[in-house]
Amino acid sequence: MNKIEIFSLRDIPLIKPGDDLSRLLLDSIINTIEKLINNDVVLIAQKIISKAENRYVILESVTPSKYAIKLAQETKKDPRLVELIINNSEKIISTNDNIIVTKHKLGFTNVNAGIDRSNIPNASEQVLLLPNNPSASAKAISDFLSNEFNVNIGVIITDTMSRPLRYGINNFAIGSYNIKTLNNLAGTKDIYGNDLIATEIGVADELAAASGLVMGQAAEMKPVSIIRGLNKVVKSNYKIDDLFVKESKDFYRQ
Numbered sequence: 001m002n003k004i005e006i007f008s009l010r011d012i013p014l015i016k017p018g019d020d021l022s023r024l025l026l027d028s029i030i031n032t033i034e035k036l037i038n039n040d041v042v043l044i045a046q047k048i049i050s051k052a053e054n055r056y057v058i059l060e061s062v063t064p065s066k067y068a069i070k071l072a073q074e075t076k077k078d079p080r081l082v083e084l085i086i087n088n089s090e091k092i093i094s095t096n097d098n099i100i101v102t103k104h105k106l107g108f109t110n111v112n113a114g115i116d117r118s119n120i121p122n123a124s125e126q127v128l129l130l131p132n133n134p135s136a137s138a139k140a141i142s143d144f145l146s147n148e149f150n151v152n153i154g155v156i157i158t159d160t161m162s163r164p165l166r167y168g169i170n171n172f173a174i175g176s177y178n179i180k181t182l183n184n185l186a187g188t189k190d191i192y193g194n195d196l197i198a199t200e201i202g203v204a205d206e207l208a209a210a211s212g213l214v215m216g217q218a219a220e221m222k223p224v225s226i227i228r229g230l231n232k233v234v235k236s237n238y239k240i241d242d243l244f245v246k247e248s249k250d251f252y253r254q
Helices: 021-033 046-052 066-075 079-087 134-149 203-215
Strands: 005-008 041-045 056-058 089-094 101-104 109-111 126-128 154-163 166-177 224-228
Touching (some): 005 203, 041 134, 046 134, 046 154, 066 079, 109 154, 203 224
Antiparallel strands (some): 005 224
């Protein structure tokens, strides 16, 4: 593999609850690049998955607990939002500088349990949760598009995150299907013949980050991209969970 290409899809409408997202992606692919080919990877911003799956929550419907009210006062946040953050988190990791860092129930660490108010209607009255099962959503879309184009493709669901001691956000993978998420190079050799002991490449996260360059984070309306030229689309048991570090091995918080 000497090069890859990244395409952003056009003509994707504003997604509403109940929309047939797979069918809308099919139409956009045909209009933008005509068809998918073997080993293409489709990268999809989680927000349109969440919208199609109606992961909206009206804040008025949320009754905050005593703990949520206390945490809201400490972090200067809406207690109803804090209640949702708690409910969607396995653990509250930190509240320093009024930022709630959580371990999400899906298994990864992020801010505010990934609950979003950007690029949604009536943001003062409602919020958008992450998809309930991003990898299952990825599989459904992969199966549909693979069947329509008679090809073997991968799908990655992306979100954005900040990184320790670095400014700026990057896309990262929160769900995937039919893609080698982690490439373990332990046991191979470097250019000088030295054995690599603990080198692992987060393939799905690298692809997600690359997709952010063409998808954007504001009003671009390009929530889907295609990466072409990769050789890591496989029929396998690779899972998004392979990327998540267990707490016992988390040297950042030991």
